[in-house]
Amino acid sequence: MPLSAKTIKDRTIKMATDVTSQQISDVRSAPDFSIACDETCDGDDIAQVALLGKYINDQGPQELIVLLSLRGQTRGEDIASAVTECLKQKYIDINRIISVAxxxxPSMKGTHEGFVTLLKKSMEHDVISFHCKIHQEVLCAHTFPEEISKGLGMVMQIVKIMASALNYWQFCELLREVNSQCSDFLVYNKVRWLSRGAVLVRFASCLEEIEVFLQEKALNIQH
Incomplete structure (x- = not known):
């Protein structure tokens, strides 16, 4: 007998809760761990903080991800308060943090009121702070030579055209018809953590199909 939707939902929630519980237990027993924080929004455009904890147990490196809602402002003190309160509620010793990314x-790295500064003040020892590698790559991309920037601009212009609902669906159908090695098309969004490199690799692998599609749709790209 097939299970009802509610039964499957309840089982999924219980499994997820059990996994999270085990991870929290592992973090508590770990001698030290690292965290990474980033601001984001949920589907209702409510500010959140994605808190990623990394630790090592008998099975090797592990990760624990928690989303923390921010009611009101998203200042450094709001983020620091949400993170420390979360760790306190889960009985995780904040003094076991050895690094933060x-x-x-400014709300994260501000000298006086940034999240990292406030976090360090609430701890008994100093921690190593890192600037997220993915964000660094985005900043470095702004310094590319003009010819490379123009090439990237053209690629992103094509990606934007292909991202429209109808074009996206039709292009995926084309990929399936020609038995392409790719079945989908990646979309680049500056807000999301999908690197340009992944988009460019997929773009290059689908170059012939993209040319055919643009010709069929009579779409002109401005160089």
Missing amino acids: TDGA
Whole structure:
């Protein structure tokens, strides 16, 4: 007998809760761990903080991801308060944090009121702070030579055209018809953590199909 939707939902929630519980237990027993924080929004555009904890147990490196809602402002003190309160509620010793990674936003890296600064003040020892590698890559991309920037601009212009609902669906159908090695098309969004490199690799692998599609649709790309 097939299970009802509610039964499957309840089972999924219980499994997820059990996994999270085990991970929290592992973090508590770990001698030290690292965290990474980044601001984001949920589907209702409510500010959140994605808290990623990394630790090592008998099975090797592990990760624990928690989303923390921010009611009101998203200042450094709001983020620090949400993170420390989360760790306190889960009985995780904040003094076991050895490093923290964030982006370069003032609310994260501010000298006096940034999240990292406030976090360090609440701890008994200093921690190593890192600037997120993915954000660094985005900043480095702004320094590319003009000819490379123009090439990337053209690629992103094509990606934007292909991202429209109808074009996207039709292009995926074309990929399936020609038995392409790719079945989908990646979309680049500056807000999301999908690197340009992944988009460019997929773009290059689908170059012939993209040319055919643009010709069929009579779409002109401005160089």
